[in-house]
Amino acid sequence: MNHVVELRGVGHNFGAGPVLADLDLAVDRGEFLALLGPSGCGKSTTLRVIAGYLRPAEGQVLIGGRDATRVPPQRRNIGMVFQSYALFPHLSVAENVAFGLRMRKVGKLERTRRVGEALELVGLGQLAARKPGQLSGGQQQRVALARAVVIRPDVLLLDEPLSNLDARLRIQLRSELARVQRETGLTAVLVTHDQEEALALADRMAVLRDGRIAQQGSPREVFERPRNRFVAQFLGYENVLALPDRGEVAVRPEHVRIEAADAAADPSAVSFEGVVDELTYRGTHTTATVTVPLPAGPVALRGIALSPGALAPGRAARVVLSEPAIVPLLDEPHRPVLEENPV
Amino acid sequence: MIRRRPVLSLLTLAAVVFLLFPIVVVVGVALSRGDVLTFPPSGLSLRWFGEALTYQPFTDSLVTSAVVAAAATVIALAVGVPATYAVHRRSPRGRRLLQTVFLSPLIVPELVLGFALFQLFLVRAGFDALAALIIGHSVLLLPYAVRVTGASLEQADPALEEAAAGLGAGPVRTFFGVTLPVIAPGIVSATILSLLTSFNNVPMSLLLTSRSVQTLPVAMLEYVQTSFTPMIAAVSTLLLLLTIGVALVTERLVGFQRVFGRSAP
Numbered sequence: 001m002n003h004v005v006e007l008r009g010v011g012h013n014f015g016a017g018p019v020l021a022d023l024d025l026a027v028d029r030g031e032f033l034a035l036l037g038p039s040g041c042g043k044s045t046t047l048r049v050i051a052g053y054l055r056p057a058e059g060q061v062l063i064g065g066r067d068a069t070r071v072p073p074q075r076r077n078i079g080m081v082f083q084s085y086a087l088f089p090h091l092s093v094a095e096n097v098a099f100g101l102r103m104r105k106v107g108k109l110e111r112t113r114r115v116g117e118a119l120e121l122v123g124l125g126q127l128a129a130r131k132p133g134q135l136s137g138g139q140q141q142r143v144a145l146a147r148a149v150v151i152r153p154d155v156l157l158l159d160e161p162l163s164n165l166d167a168r169l170r171i172q173l174r175s176e177l178a179r180v181q182r183e184t185g186l187t188a189v190l191v192t193h194d195q196e197e198a199l200a201l202a203d204r205m206a207v208l209r210d211g212r213i214a215q216q217g218s219p220r221e222v223f224e225r226p227r228n229r230f231v232a233q234f235l236g237y238e239n240v241l242a243l244p245d246r247g248e249v250a251v252r253p254e255h256v257r258i259e260a261a262d263a264a265a266d267p268s269a270v271s272f273e274g275v276v277d278e279l280t281y282r283g284t285h286t287t288a289t290v291t292v293p294l295p296a297g298p299v300a301l302r303g304i305a306l307s308p309g310a311l312a313p314g315r316a317a318r319v320v321l322s323e324p325a326i327v328p329l330l331d332e333p334h335r336p337v338l339e340e341n342p343v
Numbered sequence: 344m345i346r347r348r349p350v351l352s353l354l355t356l357a358a359v360v361f362l363l364f365p366i367v368v369v370v371g372v373a374l375s376r377g378d379v380l381t382f383p384p385s386g387l388s389l390r391w392f393g394e395a396l397t398y399q400p401f402t403d404s405l406v407t408s409a410v411v412a413a414a415a416t417v418i419a420l421a422v423g424v425p426a427t428y429a430v431h432r433r434s435p436r437g438r439r440l441l442q443t444v445f446l447s448p449l450i451v452p453e454l455v456l457g458f459a460l461f462q463l464f465l466v467r468a469g470f471d472a473l474a475a476l477i478i479g480h481s482v483l484l485l486p487y488a489v490r491v492t493g494a495s496l497e498q499a500d501p502a503l504e505e506a507a508a509g510l511g512a513g514p515v516r517t518f519f520g521v522t523l524p525v526i527a528p529g530i531v532s533a534t535i536l537s538l539l540t541s542f543n544n545v546p547m548s549l550l551l552t553s554r555s556v557q558t559l560p561v562a563m564l565e566y567v568q569t570s571f572t573p574m575i576a577a578v579s580t581l582l583l584l585l586t587i588g589v590a591l592v593t594e595r596l597v598g599f600q601r602v603f604g605r606s607a608p
Contacts, residue, residue: 074512086500099510151510151511
C-alpha cells in the first residue's frame with residue numbers, strides 16, 4: 001500500500017455534536033492534498049488527528065501503513081506549519097530550524113549543513129542569526145516552513161499557513177510553497193478555507209462539511225463538476241435550481257446572461273422569464289438578480305446584465321443559461337416536478 | 344502644556360509633590376547631625392548611616408530578612424510554577440479552583456493567617472522562628488508566583504508546545520527547552536515581586552518572630568517604639584536605595600512595565 005497517511009472511520013466530538021464523523025481519508029506518497037471547507041467543518045481537527053495532537057474518539061490513524069492512533073506527536077515523524085507559525089521566540093532562526101534535528105540527535109556537522117540547506121531552500125540564508133521577533137510575517141512563515149521541512153517528515157502538514165499574510169505576499173508565498181513541495185518531493189496536506197489556494201496548490205482536494213468529505217477529486221474535477229449543493233455553493237455556484245426533468249443543477253453567475261424581456265431570444269439556450277429584484281454595479285460589469293417562477297417554487301437567479309440600461313428593478317427580464325455551464329448535482333435527490341405545465 | 348491645561352497640570356504637580364515629600368523628609372532627616380528626628384535637619388553628616396550599619400539588631404535582622412526573602416521566594420516559585428503549568432495545560436477546568444486556592448492568601452488578612460501559623464508552628468509544633476518565617480512567607484508569596492506564571496502561560500502561544508512535540512521533544516524537554524524560556528520574563532517578575540513583598544512584610548513577620556530571630560521591618564518597628572534618633576531615617580534611606588537598585592536591575596532585565604504593569608510578556 002502506498003498511502004502515507006490513512007484515516008479509517010475517524011470520529012470525534014468536543015461535546016457539542018460531532019466534529020469528525022466516520023471520516024475516511026488517504027494521502028498518497030508525494031501528493032499535495034488540500035482540505036477545503038468553511039470554518040467548523042473539521043478540517044483543522046483532521047490535521048490535528050494526523051499530527052497526533054488529538055486522539056480521535058473513534059477510528060484509526062495509519063502512518064506509513066502502521067497503526068499510529070496511539071502514538072504521541074513526538075514519536076511521529078511529521079512536520080507541521082502552524083497558522084501562528086509558532087516559532088520559538090528565544091531561539092535564533094537557525095536554532096529554530098535545528099530544533100527537530102537536535103531532538104533526532106543529528107550530529108553537529110550534518111545539522112549545520114541541513115539547516116543551511118533548508119534556509120537556502122526558503123531564501124533566508126542571510127537571516128540565520130536573527131530572532132523571530134525581528135522578522136516580517138512572510139519571513140517567519142518561511143522559517144516555519146524550513147523548520148518543518150528540515151526533518152524530512154513523512155508528511156508536511158500546513159494549517160492555514162498563508163492566512164495571516166496580506167494579499168500580495170500570500171500569492172508570492174503560495175508559489176514558493178508549491179516550489180518547496182515540488183523540490184523536496186514531500187507529501188503535503190494543506191488546510192484552507194480559501195478555494196483559490198487549494199486550486200493553485202493541490203493535486204487533489206477534499207471539501208469537508210460537518211466532519212465528512214462532501215466531495216474529493218482533482219481541483220478541476222471538483223471545481224467544474226461539484227456533485228452537491230453544499231460544494232457548489234461553497235465554490236461560488238450561486239445559482240442552484242431544480243430544472244424540470246433534470247433535477248438539481250448549479251450555474252455560476254458569470255455564466256448566466258440577464259437580458260431585457262423584449263430582446264431577441266436564442267431558441268437553443270435554456271431561458272426563463274422573471275422579474276428583476278436588483279442591479280449591482282461591479283466596476284467591470286453589472287450583475288442582476290431576477291426572481292423566476294419555477295415549478296418547484298420561485299427562485300432568485302443571479303447573472304451578468306449585458307445591457308444594464310434596459311433593466312430596472314420590477315421590470316420583466318429574461319435569464320439565459322448557456323448549456324455547457326449547467327452542472328447537474330448528481331448527489332442531490334432528484335425531486336419529481338409535480339406541476340403539469342412546464343415553464 | 345501648562346498653559347493649555349492649567350488645572351490638570353497643577354493636580355499632577357500636587358500629586359508628585361505629595362508622593363515625593365515623605366521621601367524628601369526621610370532622606371533629609373537621615374542626613375542630620377543632631378540626636379533627634381527633626382526636619383529640616385540640624386546640620387549635615389553621614390553619621391547616622393554609619394551608626395545604622397553597625398547597630399547589631401539591624402544588621403542581624405537584615406541577614407534574617409534576606410534569608411527569609413530568598414528561601415520563601417524559591418519555595419513559592421518551586422511550588423507555584425509547576426502547579427500552575429500543570430493545571431493550565433492539563434486541565435483547564437481545574438484552573439478556577441487552583442486560582443481560588445492559591446490566591447486566597449491575598450484575601451485572608453495577614454494577621455489572621457500569621458496568627459494561625461503562629462499557633463500551628465511555634466506553639467504546637469515547636470518550630471524555630473526562622474523556619475516558621477520562611478514557611479509563612481512562602482504561603483504569602485504563592486499568589487504572586489501563581490498569578491504571574493498564569494498570566495505568562497495564558498499569553499504564550501499554545502502552538503509553541505505543540506510545535507516542540509511535533510519536532511520530537513518529549514514533555515520534559517518541551518517544558519525546559521520551550522515553555523520555561525518563553526515564560527522566563529514572567530518568572531523574573533514573580534521573583535522580584537516576591538523578594539520585595541517578603542522583605543517589606545510586617546504583619547505576618549510580627550507574629551512569627553522571636554527575641555533572637557527578627558526581620559528588618561520588625562526590628563525597625565521595635566526600635567522606633569523606644570528610640571527617637573535619626574538612625575531609623577538612615578535605615579529607611581538605605582532601604583529606599585536598595586529598592587531603587589532592584590527597580591533599575593529589573594528595568595534592565597525585563598522592563599519595568601512587565602513586572603509592575605498588568606501586561607506580562
